[in-house]
Amino acid sequence: MSLRIYNTLSGKKEEFVPIRANKVGMYVCGPTVYDTSHIGHARSVVVFDMVYRWLMQLGYEVTYVRNFTDVDDKIIKKSNETGDSCTAITTKYIDEFHNEMDALNVLRPTIAPKATEHIDHIIRFVQRLIDLGKAYHVEGGDVYFSISSFSEYGKLSHRNPDDMQAGARIAVDEKKRSPLDFTLWKPAKPGEPYWDSPWGKGRPGWHIECSAMSYEYLGESFDIHGGGKDLIFPHHENEIAQSEASFGVPFVKYWIHNGFVDINNEKMSKSLGNFTMIKEVLADYSPEVIRMFLLSKHYRSPIDYSENSMREVSVALDRIYGFLERLDKAGITPPDAAGGEHGPLWADIVEALNDDFNSAKAMAEIFDAVKKGNKLLDDANDAPGESDRKVLAGIYADIRSASEILGIFMICAADYFAAKKDRAMADQDVDSAMIDALIVERANARKSKNFARADEIRDQLQAMKIVLEDGPQGTTWRIE
Known part of the structure; x- marks a missing residue:
């Protein structure tokens, strides 16, 4: 096309x-x-x-x-x-x-x-x-x-x-x-x-x-x-x-x-006092979240800026980086897309962008591929066989190729989550040593079958917007 x-x-x-x-x-x-x-x-x-x-x-x-x-x-x-x-x-x-x-x-x-x-x-x-x-x-x-x-x-x-x-x-x-x-x-x-x-x-x-x-x-x-x-x-x-x-x-x-950017479903205007400056948005959200938000609707359509919409985009971006992090931990690396090696996702992205630069459709294709990729990893307990590894590597390559067009997903997943954690810790005054100590205590409680205490710790951390992720290598945490 x-x-x-x-x-x-x-x-x-x-x-x-x-x-x-x-x-x-x-x-x-x-x-x-x-x-x-x-x-x-x-x-x-x-x-x-x-x-x-x-x-x-x-x-x-x-x-x-x-x-x-x-x-x-x-x-x-x-x-x-x-x-x-x-x-x-x-x-x-x-x-x-x-x-x-x-x-x-x-x-x-x-x-x-x-x-x-x-x-x-x-x-x-x-x-x-x-x-x-x-x-x-x-x-x-x-x-x-x-x-x-x-x-x-x-x-x-x-x-x-x-x-x-x-x-x-x-x-x-x-x-x-x-x-x-x-x-x-x-x-x-x-x-x-x-x-x-x-x-x-x-x-x-x-x-x-x-x-x-x-x-x-x-x-x-x-x-x-x-x-x-x-x-x-x-x-x-x-x-x-x-x-x-x-x-x-x-x-x-x-x-x-x-199209225009609305603010909380109202037209942005000086008379309403709802102009939101770029530097204000950059103070609250990472640049990739902002880019992803701005490209999340077809460019000719209006788009509504609100805390809720930005939160949804942030969660969606975490999902993609979370998938890329799983691939990294599984030792799956993308083939050389620059050399013309692409997976099947790339054809869908090309079709979307050739249809009047439809970045929203391109992102939808990426989310669909991430969902399929996560299922493959889930079914294989993060240790996929050779055939699945090839499929996953193709998805990885296509997301990396898309990143060069969308200007998103461009950094190492581990660095992305580390930067997000550092930013949130500074914003929320979170004590990482205290969180690590609670995670160790929770692990010990689970070993001693004190599940009530383990659940209590998880609830305590969730109240602080700390999300725990249990995996084969232990428990990691991130901030919502």
């Missing part, structure tokens, strides 16, 4: 055929760096990281561009409120963003351009639109794109410009020819950052930044443009208009948009 992608432009899944053989150009809208990033930002970044990884797995040479919007009204407002320069603010939050994404095991894109480093490219792009009669300069320094010059305006969002215009209100002093015309360049107000341009001192509008930067690195046409669903209109619709009006060729072949 070849890769199929749901294209927002056509509203259906399409077979992926890149513009240039074996090469993929992908542009994803990055953050406006005026504040700490929230879990909604993380979903978009992690989703497109998975897309990037899968495209490379399929053998494509991918040029992945993810920008930073570092000149914007919100940044200027923050500067006025804090007294910090715009550059100081954007540098701070770009560094913070990189640190958080690195923690979430997100690969760096090929290029991460900043709008402020491409002002000349933006000015040339705007001038081209003016020269083509697609944009106009008005007194005062504003430059607007004329949507009447682009007959296909609305094709991405499936909106009718006539309907939109009928419902629009024009301010008395409006200088636009149409209320739907949007800003390409705006004059600077006193105290704001500005750049010299043919239309006076000013700064670019938001939409033109992405068109100019994508053109600089990916050309007039490229394969994939991504971002959150909230960007479909007006941002991506306006990108299409100004780019296709400028060059007369299709701007992007496949448009991919991820």
Whole structure:
């Protein structure tokens, strides 16, 4: 099965055929760096990281561009409120963003351009639109794109410009020819950052930044443009208009948009005060739990963040690492998947990811394989025969291969549980020596057939969220 992608432009899944053989150009809208990033930002970044990884797995040479919007009204407002320069603010939050994404095991894109480093490219792009009669300069320094010059305006969002215009209100002093015309360049107000341009001192509008930067690195046409669903209109619709009006060729072949993150079944919004910042989530959960949560639903579907959902994901991740730990203890090692050796699970994972990057289905296949693998180990009392060992090694190899795409299950199982135990002990102020002493006492009680005391100790530890696991080599413990 070849890769199929749901294209927002056509509203259906399409077979992926890149513009240039074996090469993929992908542009994803990055953050406006005026504040700490929230879990909604993380979903978009992690989703497109998975897309990037899968495209490379399929053998494509991918040029992945993810920008930073570092000149914007919100940044200027923050500067006025804090007294910090715009550059100081954007540098701070770009560094913070990189640190958080690195923690979430997100690969760096090929290029991460900043709008402020491409002002000349933006000015040339705007001038081209003016020269083509697609944009106009008005007194005062504003430059607007004329949507009447682009007959296909609305094709991405499936909106009718006539309907939109009928419902629009024009301010008395409006200088636009149409209320739907949007800003390409705006004059600077006193105290704001500005750049010299043919239309006076000013700064670019938001939409033109992405068109100019994508053109600089990916050309007039490229394969994939991504971002959150909230960007479909007006941002991506306006990108299409100004780019296709400028060059007369299709701007992007496949448009991919991820769904929103809700918080406790409510839309995340500042008015509700339920924005959850990435650094807050990282303080409470391991990066792999967060990644697994963000990929646990199909990327186009909404996903609900709550303590309960994160707890469920944490338990599920423990189950997979618990299985891998059993394989390690049984001396089962995966064959060399890099050499093309895979088990039957891999075909199911490939099918899932080729079906519009269905990470949720891929994970379901992994859980099913883990369940079957655990049964094989249970039936063999963790000492499987040669035939079962081969099956288990294949599952191991396929999970390791999937880890390179999902960015999960990437560490040694023993290290995973050790880190989890250390983190929980620090959070809950658990005394490991005391727990080990209770486990020894429980073992002695069982030997002397004092089962009441043994059960009492287990209940005591369970109340502390300590889970005991009895095995042939003795009793181990972990924290829920």
